[in-house]
Amino acid sequence: MDAIVQQFFNVGIMTQALPLILAGFKQTVIICLIVIPLGLVGGLIFALLSLSRPRLVRWTTIAVIDFFRSIPPLVLLIFVYAGLPFAGIRLSPLAAVAVAFFLNTSSYYGEIYRAGIESVGIGQWDAARSTGLRDYQTLGYVVLPQAVRNVLPDLVSNMVEVVKLTSIASVVALPELLYSADMARSVTFNSSPIVLAAAIYLAMLWPVVRLISRLERRIAA
Amino acid sequence: MGAWSRFLDTFFNWTVMERYFPAILKGVGVTIEIAVAVVITGILLGLALAIVRSFRVLAVNALILVFVDVLRALPPLVLLLLVYFGLPNVGINLPSFAVLWLVLALVLAAFAEEIFWAGILSIPKGQWEAARSTGLGFFGTLAFVILPQAIRLTVPSLTNRTIAITKNTALGMVIGVGEILNQATSAQSFSGNATPLMMGAVAYLILFVPVVVLGRFLETRFTWRRI
Numbered sequence: 001m002d003a004i005v006q007q008f009f010n011v012g013i014m015t016q017a018l019p020l021i022l023a024g025f026k027q028t029v030i031i032c033l034i035v036i037p038l039g040l041v042g043g044l045i046f047a048l049l050s051l052s053r054p055r056l057v058r059w060t061t062i063a064v065i066d067f068f069r070s071i072p073p074l075v076l077l078i079f080v081y082a083g084l085p086f087a088g089i090r091l092s093p094l095a096a097v098a099v100a101f102f103l104n105t106s107s108y109y110g111e112i113y114r115a116g117i118e119s120v121g122i123g124q125w126d127a128a129r130s131t132g133l134r135d136y137q138t139l140g141y142v143v144l145p146q147a148v149r150n151v152l153p154d155l156v157s158n159m160v161e162v163v164k165l166t167s168i169a170s171v172v173a174l175p176e177l178l179y180s181a182d183m184a185r186s187v188t189f190n191s192s193p194i195v196l197a198a199a200i201y202l203a204m205l206w207p208v209v210r211l212i213s214r215l216e217r218r219i220a221a
Numbered sequence: 222m223g224a225w226s227r228f229l230d231t232f233f234n235w236t237v238m239e240r241y242f243p244a245i246l247k248g249v250g251v252t253i254e255i256a257v258a259v260v261i262t263g264i265l266l267g268l269a270l271a272i273v274r275s276f277r278v279l280a281v282n283a284l285i286l287v288f289v290d291v292l293r294a295l296p297p298l299v300l301l302l303l304v305y306f307g308l309p310n311v312g313i314n315l316p317s318f319a320v321l322w323l324v325l326a327l328v329l330a331a332f333a334e335e336i337f338w339a340g341i342l343s344i345p346k347g348q349w350e351a352a353r354s355t356g357l358g359f360f361g362t363l364a365f366v367i368l369p370q371a372i373r374l375t376v377p378s379l380t381n382r383t384i385a386i387t388k389n390t391a392l393g394m395v396i397g398v399g400e401i402l403n404q405a406t407s408a409q410s411f412s413g414n415a416t417p418l419m420m421g422a423v424a425y426l427i428l429f430v431p432v433v434v435l436g437r438f439l440e441t442r443f444t445w446r447r448i
Contacts, residue, residue, distance in 0.1 A: 003310075003312070004311055007310045008307060066433050066437070067426070067430070069384075069429075070388075070426050070429035070430045071422060071425050071426065071429070072388040072389065072390075072425060074392060074402065075391050075421060075422055075425055076422075078402065078418065079419075082406070082409065082415075082418065083232075083409075083415040083418040086231045086232070086414070087228060087231055087232070087415070160293075160294070161385075163296075164294075164295070164296035167296035167298045167299055168298060170298070178296065178298060178299055178302070182302055185302070185306060189310075190310075191306055191307035191310065194299065194302055194303050194307070195303065197299060198295055198300075198303065201294060201295055201299060202291065202294050204294075205294035205295075206294045209290050209293050209294045210290065213335065217339070
């Protein structure tokens with residue numbers, strides 16, 4: 001029992017590691033602030049293209065979405081970070097993370113938006129158009145608000161996935177939350193810094209996870 | 222050398238491909254083994270937890286809820302490092318293969334429990350009452366009336382979640398499991414050429430594009446009946 005407390009809940013080591021871990025937390029927040037908005041916008045573009053009329057555009061978009069949903073994000077990240085320099089494209093860790101996560105995240109957001117837009121009846125389009133609204137106005141004022149409401153749990157749930165995804169950035173030595181904690185672990189030979197990082201992830205995401213369960217039940221009811 | 226042939230030489234180099242093909246293939250085998258183990262154990266454990274939860278014992282359900290929420294909120298890589306580096310220090314030594322399997326199976330179990338539970342809840346109360354009134358017991362009702370309907374509803378979201386978690390086998394690279402990505406990155410550093418990475422990416426595409434497409438099909442096939 002004592003060994004477990006020493007190894008996982010060592011307050012002294014946690015206090016020592018705290019400044020480093022907080023600096024890492026700041027990086028994690030920065031990555032999220034870059035990737036989530038990019039993904040939300042990119043996903044909307046993907047969704048609209050995958051629902052557009054020309055068959056070639058539609059199918060190409062769906063192929064691209066499925067491509068990025070099939071590749072593990074870590075593989076994509078390592079390809080962008082360690083593979084592209086061979087072709088003369090050298091990105092900083094943050095830029096590589098932004099590019100790789102943008103491609104991954106917007107594919108998932110794209111699928112969610114598409115499901116949402118498809119859940120809004122075609123009559124809504126017809127009705128809105130017949131009142132004199134233009135295509136983009138119909139989309140912006142009539143269809144999207146209903147679509148987003150229908151898939152809100154999935155949108156929020158994907159946001160949780162993005163925050164969890166940022167931990168993978170530690171593999172390319174971007175000093176975010178997990179990287180800092182793991183550095184503290186390897187210096188102290190003690191797992192408490194990782195427990196502290198886990199506690200921070202929990203504090204950030206547990207309320208959101210609860211919220212998702214509630215949203216899902218409200219929509220199902 | 223032109224730009225095009227330099228590109229080919231960097232990403233599609235034949236000699237490199239030939240030399241490292243066996244290694245990548247070995248990685249594919251390991252990835253498939255772990256993925257199958259994770260999917261079977263994770264989904265079964267998730268289903269078992271959802272069934273236990275339907276007994277509605279308050280203390281037990283509170284425990285399940287905490288387990289499920291914690292595993293849904295923590296990044297899998299955090300759990301992986303915690304188990305891999307933490308357990309040996311308290312005297313438990315597991316091979317990295319087992320650590321990866323254990324962590325991913327638990328994560329999948331958590332998500333699967335939540336999905337199955339949502340499915341069970343979505344079956345109207347009248348189904349329970351009608352089944353009980355025909356003389357079926359609690360277990361009979363659950364097994365023959367509720368679960369068949371509930372599981373049908375869960376197929377699309379369960380498939381998508383399972384795919385997403387199975388892709389995390391790539392995280393095994395970080396703790397030295399010899400799966401595809403691990404083989405590809407070490408081959409890349411040996412050969413000083415990006416071809417192995419390309420091969421690894423292609424291997425993942427070959428493994429996962431069919432399941433992603435299947436998931437897309439299941440989504441349209443199973444959701445039209447949703448109330």
